[in-house]
Amino acid sequence: MKKISKLERQKLLQEKLKENPFFIDKELAEIFDVSIQTIRLDRMELGIPEVRKRIKTVAKRANDQLKSVQSEEVIGELVDINLDKAGISIMETSKELLLEKSKVVRGHHIFAQANSLAVAIIDTDVALTGSAKIRYNRPVYLGERLIAKAKVENKKGNKFCVRVETKVKGELVFSGEFIVFSVEADNGIEEV
Amino acid sequence: MKKISKLERQKLLQEKLKENPFFIDKELAEIFDVSIQTIRLDRMELGIPEVRKRIKTVAKRANDQLKSVQSEEVIGELVDINLDKAGISIMETSKELLLEKSKVVRGHHIFAQANSLAVAIIDTDVALTGSAKIRYNRPVYLGERLIAKAKVENKKGNKFCVRVETKVKGELVFSGEFIVFSVEADNGIEEV
DNA sequence: CTTGTATTAAGACCTGCTACTAATTTAACT
DNA sequence: AGTTAAATTAGTAGCAGGTCTTAATACAAG
Numbered sequence: 168m169k170k171i172s173k174l175e176r177q178k179l180l181q182e183k184l185k186e187n188p189f190f191i192d193k194e195l196a197e198i199f200d201v202s203i204q205t206i207r208l209d210r211m212e213l214g215i216p217e218v219r220k221r222i223k224t225v226a227k228r229a230n231d232q233l234k235s236v237q238s239e240e241v242i243g244e245l246v247d248i249n250l251d252k253a254g255i256s257i258m259e260t261s262k263e264l265l266l267e268k269s270k271v272v273r274g275h276h277i278f279a280q281a282n283s284l285a286v287a288i289i290d291t292d293v294a295l296t297g298s299a300k301i302r303y304n305r306p307v308y309l310g311e312r313l314i315a316k317a318k319v320e321n322k323k324g325n326k327f328c329v330r331v332e333t334k335v336k337g338e339l340v341f342s343g344e345f346i347v348f349s350v351e352a353d354n355g356i357e358e359v
Numbered sequence: 360m361k362k363i364s365k366l367e368r369q370k371l372l373q374e375k376l377k378e379n380p381f382f383i384d385k386e387l388a389e390i391f392d393v394s395i396q397t398i399r400l401d402r403m404e405l406g407i408p409e410v411r412k413r414i415k416t417v418a419k420r421a422n423d424q425l426k427s428v429q430s431e432e433v434i435g436e437l438v439d440i441n442l443d444k445a446g447i448s449i450m451e452t453s454k455e456l457l458l459e460k461s462k463v464v465r466g467h468h469i470f471a472q473a474n475s476l477a478v479a480i481i482d483t484d485v486a487l488t489g490s491a492k493i494r495y496n497r498p499v500y501l502g503e504r505l506i507a508k509a510k511v512e513n514k515k516g517n518k519f520c521v522r523v524e525t526k527v528k529g530e531l532v533f534s535g536e537f538i539v540f541s542v543e544a545d546n547g548i549e550e551v
Numbered sequence: 552c553t554t555g556t557a558t559t560a561a562g563a564c565c566t567g568c569t570a571c572t573a574a575t576t577t578a579a580c581t
Numbered sequence: 582a583g584t585t586a587a588a589t590t591a592g593t594a595g596c597a598g599g600t601c602t603t604a605a606t607a608c609a610a611g
Contacts, residue, residue, distance in 0.1 A: 189419075223381070226417040230421055279467035298494040299491075299494075301492075
């Protein structure tokens, strides 16, 4: 790379390491055509830790996030619950979905929040979604806070009809009606 | 930790590092109350790389996986596509959802596969899901291969009705009807 | 021509290893 | 008990990718 000003180099360095934290100083020195020492100085000034720490951070964060994204009981954060009756969950997009590339939150995340809320408010060991009717009203953008409110519409035996409405600043962006079953042992319906 | 047999120790070591790959040899030595060298020998015999490599692997894989789980165009793998008509996607559960704790695949993953397939077969720059009716027929267990087939039922202008059926070994586990819109610029419906 | 910033160099030391050699302990067998 | 094999521990050299410090250059600007 052609010689550029210190400022430019440091800016590029930050970008470079943000998108790929795996570079070692030597490689960076070659990329920017400066000495290793210069890279080290740059890192110091910018407060960028060494490769091994960068990698560790990525591993830790990604590990945690994967766990939370994929294994969390409830997608989003449960802020209020009234068993067998109603519940509210909040999901910060961009915190929970921070690796999303586009600025639009993809539908299955919104679905996941609503669905897991619908299941969570049922007072039983295992609750399974049997079916659902859902509707997306407008796109949700990264950074918007999704507030999902669920309400049990009616209950017949172990079958619940739960209505979920998801809003952004009071504006309805998603609604769904979930038929959820409470079960004790395994029967024939999808756990969610 | 009390002294145990080599076999037991190596077994525990593997488990320990599986759930937390960040331990250094010294820490492991203390945990198992053996010398560092013993830990190194164990790692050798078990083919377990050093901490820094383990961490790097986690970082790389988690990075990739996060990207694929959250930002992939299609959740699952697109194996056949006939634009504006039909498509097939395969999702290996436990490969893509490997941090799942329970043995049951959670519903929003199945939904995500179906929904993204429904969107993918539409021949347009941007396709948005407007609404959906879905049904879960039976739970899907980790390890089962989900084959989703989508078919455009009818098309009116920019509005498509796509039916998706997801099967495991020929058995229907999920079905859904998605109303999808093709759009050029931003209009008012959720991108998925 | 000096002053200040930027860059490069050099050396000691650090962590968490690998690779190798060798000694010591423990358990097993006849 | 005595011998043998397996398991464990110890010790050394060397490596990668650094930190931290001190010092020497380069170079542009007043």
